[in-house]
């Protein structure tokens with residue numbers, strides 16, 4: 742039997758996040774509500790997935806001029822458009838990278 746370690750809830754959350762992310766694209770605020778974690782915690786989890794090469798990111802986009810924050814590798818949402826200085830930014834969306842058929846990521 743596995744001992745009750747403090748990271749147990751995190752394991753559960755990670756599984757939950759992976760399941761959700763494998764189903765569709767998510768904005769961080771929606772994920773935050775879905776798994777009841779703060780956005781800060783969601784970002785931390787997403788960052789781990791990103792570093793593991795599992796995360797596919799749809800870049801944030803300026804709502805005014807459609808500037809795409811494509812080169813942006815960080816999971817964090819930018820606060821301002823470098824082109825038009827607009828602050829209405831469509832948040833980045835996150836999903837799991839499509840895996841090869843039949844090879845499910847071990848949950």
Ligand SMILES: [Zn+2]
Nearest residue numbers: 803806822825
């Ligand atoms: Zn802009």
